[in-house]
Amino acid sequence: MKKIKLHIAYDGTDFSGFQRQPGQRTIQGELENALAILTREEVEIHGSGRTDAGVHAQGQICHFVTKSPIPAEKVAYILRNMLPRDIVAVSSEEVPHDFHARKSAYWKTYRYQIDTRRAPDVFSRRYRTHLPYPVDFQAMREAAGHLVGTHDFTSFCSAKTVVEDRVRTIYRCEIVEEEHGYAIQVTGSGFLYNMVRILAGTLVEVGRKQLDPAAIPAILAACDRTQAGPTFPPEGLILMEVGYHPWNNL
């Protein structure tokens, strides 16, 4: 028995999210189907977290346990030739048995990408939300500064969130100016349901002068979802990286 850590990337556009669901095309479903053929076992994939329908990943991390004699490092290479083109197995390696893709994760970085061209760019349309409006980066950075730190993020998660403890730490929140657009890049200890999409919706409201950056502390304090901005659509969101403790980050 060995435990294998798998780094995958995917274009979430044509998936009903990460989690396996009967009759739906999902990341977990495609991976488990390919691994069942490869290992001749029933394999259960554990991701660092679920991504919603339409959300992408550059650096999603999974683990699974197998009795298969296939060298751990070869798994990604073989999977690349088995998986559909919108999931790429980037690399694989054996990890200690106490590694867990979700429980061992120390931080995650998400990126929300926005295209401000008048006509959307056809080549990045699957990975950027089209919002052809000017924004005030300075105001957005001021608002982002209020979000950094340890807070109860109840105002910034879906009203359907079942988790009771909504305290999370945001380590960094950057507004990155790009050609014909910008990106909101956020690193935190963990994220609640829809949290990054609501952070993006709120920061863009600030950028468009519909919300004062100084209002953020009161929105956090309210612990009321209706106080923050809209939930932005999934297509602009990418899970960029998952960080592990060095001894789990082999």
Add this chain to the structure above:
Amino acid sequence: MKKIKLHIAYDGTDFSGFQRQPGQRTIQGELENALAILTREEVEIHGSGRTDAGVHAQGQICHFVTKSPIPAEKVAYILRNMLPRDIVAVSSEEVPHDFHARKSAYWKTYRYQIDTRRAPDVFSRRYRTHLPYPVDFQAMREAAGHLVGTHDFTSFCSAKTVVEDRVRTIYRCEIVEEEHGYAIQVTGSGFLYNMVRILAGTLVEVGRKQLDPAAIPAILAACDRTQAGPTFPPEGLILMEVGYHPWNNL
């Protein structure tokens, strides 16, 4: 009656090429269907040239004639909300009646994009061909230099080409080094069937040391398709720009 010039961009992945074909999803078909609704006329779209199935465009130019009173500049904006997401109407304008998208074209620029990462990048996989091999850029540039100029390109077009006159002029042929890959960018007076895909296939053979750059003049002189390299797949190819005389380039 007015003549309207339309700049469009498309992701060719899910199209059976530019040209209208019964029962197939094509660029021309989608445009003509949308314009029929918009203008309440049967509209015929003329492109600067056809692109094959799977080939993309950043700067395809078309024209059509209409009696519709819709202001020419508004056409692109209205089309953007009618067309599927993989075709973008970038801009539109009225042009003189002697403008013709194909006949007035003076030059075209195509770009062939290659991803050299070991695992292909999932976000650009639709627009780059995955060839994870090192290449010798210097040798490729030497070969490209032999292609620039006016030549009979019979060796560099599909054996199925029906056009008799295969003399074309290549004005520029550049090898552009990029992050995790490279691109071959070529500007010419016109291109024969599959010509850019064969140029790319031949230049990459040179880059991989399978062909000597000094062999290019003899390959051109042979006027024999079997002498040049392979026809590369369509996904890496993008029609970047079509050039018109200044007085047609209004």
